[in-house]
Amino acid sequence: MATKKKVTRKNTTTNKAKAKTKTPEETSPAMDNPYISASFWKAMWIICSISVLLEFFIHRHKHFEDLESSVLGNISNWFGFYGMFGLIACSGSILLAKGLSVFLKANEDYYDDTP
Amino acid sequence: MRIITMTLLNNIPPAFLLIIGAFVLLILPARARKVGAIALAFFGVYAVSQLVEGSNVTPEFLGFDLTLLRVDSTSKSFGYIFTLSAFGALIFSWSERCRLQNTAALVYVGSALGVVFAGDMISWYLFWELMAISSTFLILARNNKRSRLAAQRYILVHLGGGLVLLTGILLTIHETGSIDFTKENIYQNTVAKNFILIGILINAAAVPFSSWLPDAYPESTIFGGVILSAYTTKTAVYTLVRGFPGEEILIPIGCIMAVYGIIYALLENDIRRILAYSIINQVGFMICGIGIGTKLAIAGVVASTFCSIIYTSLLWMAAGAVMYRTNKSKCTELGGLYKTMPITMVLVMIGALAVSGAPLTSGFISKTLITAAAEHQNYLWAWLALKVASAGIMLHTGIKFPFFVFFNVDRGLRSKEAPRAMIAGMSLMAFLCIYLGLNPGQLYSIIPNSDILVEQVSFYAIYIKHFDHVATKFQMLLFSGLSFFLFLPMLKRTRTISIDFDWFYRKGAKLLYSGIDKTFNSINRAAEHIVIKTFLPSLVKFIINAPASLTIMLFRPIWEESLSADKTNIKKREQKIISQFSSGTFPVAYSAIFILIFIAILIFLGRSLS
Structure with missing residues (x-):
């Protein structure tokens, strides 16, 4: 069982390596799956974590001090609020857009017969 | 001699300079025409700088005294940016051969300046209509069936909007007997005020009158798109700043526009349509600021308009350059262009950072003022909506646009780098994005209500003293970017269009x-x-x-x-x-x-x- 697992893991790593070594000229234009390299992901995660950790060293001024009873007003002062907010707002927008696309998408020739 | 030219320029509305100049250019040979157009736009910047604050040039018309020049910091800042962006766009369009386009563009810019310096409602209306007519030619100039039909719909929407505005203006003049273009005069009669507001909002592309913009602009010529992106909506923003500061209904309208812009820009496949929705998102930001209406908010709105025209022009220029070289404008057909168009890519990245409001760019020092104004007034919901808007713009214009054009999948496009003139136009705009970001004092000194920004004019005050703002902004942008890459499979474009409000009239x-x-x-x-x-x-x-x-x-x-x-x-x-x-x-x-x-x-x- 354990060996099987190992084999599959090996396979995936070799596949990844293959994908990496593939030069752009070899990829067919019809293929539409952007490949984002593992090092890019690593860099992305590191920079994101640094931007959050930076908050330990700075003094953030308080938002909405007059609105103490407001839950949202208080949340805006939480640690890491901006990161969470960016992530949630953008993911929400993407999901909303994806959901609405069911109703809103039409073929490119949709308006061809209209004035 | 200098005194004579100065007094002369004091009394010539820049609008007339450009409009008369535009028609003179028509008879010149090609090269002289191009040089003349660029020189005229540059002279426009100079002419605006020579205007002295106050009101003058008051010819009589229909028994009313018109005010063709109302000069103050608000109209002057709009005057500067309108002439400056025309200058950049005309440099960009050096290889454009169409005689009609230069003239149409200069008349369009001139009439936008006419609206900005108009102190009365009659000349405002006349220039407003001239804008609609001249801009239609920039769409017609593409000269294919789609653009002709789009131009037809565009002019119909604007003439309709113009009639609504005219109704409001006539009602106001009937009620008060005064043609003054001021908030006090407009607010005398509620019905008239509402007509005027709707008339302006149609031009500002406010939801649900928004679809004319993504319908018409992407059908225009390459140069036309760059010019169109800057004036109609921003002139509407100017008139709202003049007539409706603090009108609370504008806060939700602005927030809705901002979010609507994000959703549609995410759904779009055509790069210029993405940018068209991005304009609606940004104008929503400004309209929200006008609704807040405090001194800080109005300063923020004028600063945002100033900077927004620069980076929006830059992005439209880049989209135009890509179209010029590849003849393609769809995300599903573009990709991998960083190899052959690296300079354009770098300039786009600067524009993308500026539009996202990244620190050290003009977006950071302008949009922040509006969000700060929302916070000071305790408009929590508006503040959150504006934050969503600024995170969202990072998503669709800041990353999606450059990613799908320059990276994504290599589709074997091996086009040449953009022509030198195009690079020069884009470089000017990119330079301004960074220059204003590094020297906020330069911008803050010309916008209205600059007295309240006294403490924040230096680089030190913004980037070092308030480093927490810089850090939190970075954090938000990075996580917005992260969500783009996390959801990338969902953002894969298809060869489709999205149905907008123009469905109702099409x-x-x-x-x-x-x-x-x-x-x-x-x-x-x-x-x-x-x-x-x-x-x-x-x-x-x-x-x-x-x-x-x-x-x-x-x-x-x-x-x-x-x-x-x-x-x-x-x-x-x-x-x-x-x-x-x-x-x-x-x-x-x-x-x-x-x-x-x-x-x-x-x-x-x-x-x-x-």
Whole structure:
């Protein structure tokens, strides 16, 4: 069982390596799956974590001090609020857009017969 | 000599300089025309800088004194950016050969300047309409069927909006007798105020009057798109700053525009349509600021407009350069261009960072003022919506646009780098994005209400003293970017368009037409069936048969008595009477009896009436 697992893991790593070594000229234009390299992901995660950790060293001024009873007003002062907010707002927008696309998408020739 | 030119320029509205110059350029040969257009735009910047604060140039029109020059920090900042972006766009369009386009663009820019410096509502309206007409030529110049139809829809929407505005203006003049283009004058009559507000919001592309923008701009020429992106909506923002600061309804309208812009920009496949929705998102930001209406908010709105014109132009130029080189404009057809168009890519990245409001760019020092104003006024929801908007713009314009054009999948496009003139135009805009970001004091010194920004004019005050803002902004942008890459499979573009409000006048109008056609034609058919085929023949039949039937009805009791119910005999007599009536031949006695009855009726009627 354990060996099987190992084999599959090996396979995936070799596949990844293959994908990496593939030069752009070899990829067919019809293929539409952007490949984002593992090092890019690593860099992305590191920079994101640094931007959050930076908050330990700075003094953030308080938002909405007059609105103490407001839950949202208080949340805006939480640690890491901006990161969470960016992530949630953008993911929400993407999901909303994806959901609405069911109703809103039409073929490119949709308006061809209209004035 | 210098004093003479200065006093001369003080009294010439820059609008006339550009509009008259535009027509002079028409007769020049190609090279002189191009140089002349660029020089004219540059001279426009100089002419704006020479204007002295106050109101002057007041010719009489229809018994009213027009004010063609109302100069203050608000109109001057708009004047600067309008002429400056025209200068950049004209450099960019050096390889453009179309005679019509330069003239149309300069008239368009000139009339936008006319609106900005207008101190009364009549000249405002006249320049407003001239803007709509001249800009239509920039769409028509593409010269294909799609652009002609788009131009048709564009001009119809704007003429409609112009009429709404005119109604409001006329109502205001009727109510107050004054043509002053001020908030006090507009707010005298609520109905008039609402008409004016709707008229302006149509030009500002506010939801639901927004679809004309993504419908028309992407159909324009490459140069046309760059010019169009800067003026119509921003002029609308200017008039709102003048007439409606602090109008609270603008806060939700702005927030809705901002979010709507994000959703549609994410759905779009065409790069210039992505940028068109990005304009709506940004104008939403500004309109929200106008609704907040405090000194800080208005300063933020003017600063945002200033910076937004620069980076929006830059991105439209880049999209134009890509289209110029590849003849393609869709995310599904573009990709991997970083290899052959690296300079364009770098310039786009600067624009993308600026549009996202990244620190050290012009977006950071302008948009932040509006969010700060929302926070100071405790508009929590507006603040959150603005934050969503600034995170969202990072998503669709900051990352999606450059990613799908320059990276993503290599589609084997090996186009050359953009022409030098295009690079020069884009470089000027990119330079301004960074220059203003590093020297916020330069921008803050020309915008209105700059007195409240005294503490924040230096690089130190913004980036070092308030480092927490910089850090949190970075954090938000990074996580917005992270979500783009996390959801990348969902963002894969398809060869589709998204249905917007223009559905109502494109498909909807057709449905309405066929609906009206079906309803009224079926009513017509039913009426024909009932009146002509059923009612009228039976009426005719009744009129023909009535005298005979009435007579038979009168005689039947007598016959029944005298002939002791001999049915065949009665039938015979009935037949006889019917034939007599149909041929009009009666025995003399019958006629005499009828005449007597008739005279008796007449006498009776005459008596009773007298």
